[in-house]
Amino acid sequence: MNLNYLYNVEHEIPLGYLISVYFFYTGLSAGSFLLSSLSSVLGIKKYKPIAKIGTIMALALLVVAPLHLIVDLEQPSRFWHLFVYFNPTSPITYGSFLLTLYPLMTAIYAWFMFRKDFALGSKALTNWRGKLYKFLSFGHLETTEESYKKDEKWVKRLGTINVPLALLVHGYTGFILANVQARGLWNTALMPFIFLMSAIVSGTGLLLILTMIAERYLSSKKRITEERKELIFDIAKMMVWFILVDAVLLIVAFIVLFYAGTNAYETAWQMLHGEHRVPFLLYEVTIGLLIPFIMFSIPKIRKTYTGITIASLMTLFGVMAMRMNFVVGGLQLQLDGNGWTEYIPNPTHLAFIFTFAALEIILLAVLFYVLPITEEKDRYKKLI
Known part of the structure; x- marks a missing residue:
């Protein structure tokens, strides 16, 4: 038998x-x-x-x-x-x-x-x-x-x-x-730089929001002075370049994934077309990178407190999504490339x-x- x-x-x-x-x-x-x-x-x-x-x-x-x-x-x-x-x-x-x-x-x-x-x-x-x-x-x-x-x-x-x-x-x-060589999404020399650049984007976004709050409510003048306004707008202008570099690193990483091994290719495919396309393409890329980049690139929006606040909050949301997509998403593809493990928090x-x-x-x-x-x-x- x-x-x-x-x-x-x-x-x-x-x-x-x-x-x-x-x-x-x-x-x-x-x-x-x-x-x-x-x-x-x-x-x-x-x-x-x-x-x-x-x-x-x-x-x-x-x-x-x-x-x-x-x-x-x-x-x-x-x-x-x-x-x-x-x-x-x-x-x-x-x-x-x-x-x-x-x-x-x-x-x-x-x-x-x-x-x-x-x-x-x-x-x-x-x-x-x-x-x-x-x-x-x-x-x-x-x-x-x-x-x-x-x-x-x-x-x-x-x-x-x-x-x-x-x-x-x-x-x-x-x-x-x-x-971690077995995980295609992670196993790239670009990973530390992707994390660092997205950290600068999110850190700057939160710093912009808290600076406006501090100057408006905690300073003795209880308002944002012209000098502080120019500084805030200057930092907002820097965000255009921070987001651009972050996006370029992400694009290069995915190009490398598509030409790497089976696990790397399958993970990239899942991010772009499969199970993770909504968290990745919508939350991380569109809301977290593309829209804030456009908002910070337009002077009329970049020079308003409302525009800066909304765009900064979007970058925070996008970087949070990026952390979850890369950490959890990198583990969800099974090592043989033939299955996607569901993650229940x-x-x-x-x-x-x-x-x-x-x-x-x-x-x-x-x-x-x-x-x-x-x-x-x-x-x-x-x-x-």
Whole structure:
């Protein structure tokens, strides 16, 4: 008697929406920090008003981002194993240390950036804010020109160190995926650059929105001045080129996929014609890239707060879709190329994602309200 055994075992998708959202948060952090460093590191003074906003954004996003990884472990109490069981051949090991070093360096960098405000505020204010600023100054209450110059030197030094750290923290995520040879969508040297460029797009989009909110509601003037308006419009103009480079990298990646192996070709086909065509072509490409590119390219739209807000929100939506398409979509095609595994998000994971999003919004709101994030020449003027 001959027995024939047929197996059709579908494996669970190991990297789901929790990891996708984690990539999204770290990308926002890296993108916003890189833009905010234009003044402190490269010395482009006109971008100084966004330096504090971008730095606080980067720090707040880094606080919440690792929570997604810890929840995804299913046994969160064991996350410390990543630090004590060092594996020199694992990118994830290096990523664990980068995720610790980068926030720490960003916090120190932010302290030197705010120290002058803390010192002046602790002397000018007698309310709870003054007491908080005195505490945050950690006893460094000098208000001399020499102390300010020392602060600026430290900001530049730390920023110079932190820029490559920001690139590494988000670039390593693309590097991890690129080294999985069995997954055609991931296994390309372009993957780290695709992740980094989309991070700059989304980080800049969120920075634009938060800058407008901060200037309109948190500055002493309660309005966006002409000087700030020109800066916002200038950054919006930069978005045209950011989106264009992001789109070119994506196009090149898909051209490579069509000429690669069977798994790569089938994954690309599924993205363009099959199961993933709506999330990819509609959410990521049309809403996230094409429409914002057109909106930012038209001066009449680019020079309106409504147009900038809508286009920026679209880029955020598109980059989020990109993270989900690449992370989850890259795993859904079965390795033999003959099947597409359905991904059903874990309801508990979705609950954590929305909870962490609410936590992020609250954290940003509190930090923006408490800290002197707007650059105002007349703040504490009598003490200068």
